[in-house]
Amino acid sequence: MPIKFSGWEACAEKTKHLQPGQAPKRSHGYTMYHGTHKNTAPTIISSGFRPSAGGTLGPGVYCSRDINKAMSYPGLCGPNERVVLQLRVRVGKVKKIDPQSLHLMTTWQQQGYDTAWLPSSMGRMEEDCVWDPKRLAVVGIAHCTDSGLKTSLENLIKQQGTGAALGQSGPAGSKCAGCGMHIADKHALEKCWSCKKDICAFMHKHACVKS
Structure with missing residues (x-):
């Protein structure tokens, strides 16, 4: 009897640094950086990014692989x-x-793209613009001259738990029984069409085999 497979596995290179001129691969995760004022940093960490109304690449959240x-x-x-x-x-x-x-x-969002990438050129450093702020998660403090503030911000990142690590906006709330994320709003659970197990669309991996 042939083996039938049902499920999925999300692909994310959690700490991947893109090299200069290297194009990001669709659906992968990469390390990038965002500069902000020290007074704004706590709000971003605890409540998520607020997209800009405009800029070189139009509205969205701006970041760069170049620190x-x-x-x-x-x-x-x-x-x-x-x-x-x-x-x-x-x-x-x-x-x-x-x-x-x-x-x-400035109109790439309207064509179904999630991120715009402007490569470095003629002395200009590369930058990216991400349409949905939930696609970005703060995972660390790359630069801060105030050691006390840096420690405070790093502790705040840790307090956000799984929700912040996975790009959820807002403080961590209850856990989803399917994916295990800390969430503010309940995720809808569905039955796997093969093994009938309760699953959540936000799960990193689900697989079942049946002969």
Whole structure:
């Protein structure tokens, strides 16, 4: 009798650093950075990102694989006021912005893309713009000159638990019986069509074999 397989496995390279000029692969997770003011960092960690209304790549959350790019933001404050957040970004469907796609530079979201990637060129460091803030999770503090604040922010990241690590917005709440995430809103559970086990669409992996 043939073996039938049912299920899925999510693919995410949790600590993968992209090299300069290397295109991100669809649906993978990568390490990137986001620069913000030290007063804003706690809110981002505890409540998630608020997408910008516009920018070079249109509306979305801006980040970069180049920490030097992130360390230059925000522009109108001193270096000691800046904090660089280390992120895990699930890029989804990526649109590379090159000379042939400049017409999509600020409208890529409307074409079904999750992330826009603007490669480095002519002295400009690369940057990415992510449409859905839930695709970004703060996993560490890459730069902070105030050691006390850095410790406080790192503790705040730990307090967010599984929810923050998986890109959930808001503080950790109850656990989903299917995927184990800390969630604010209940996930709907379904029966696996093969083994009839209760499963959640947010589970990292589910597999069953039946002869």
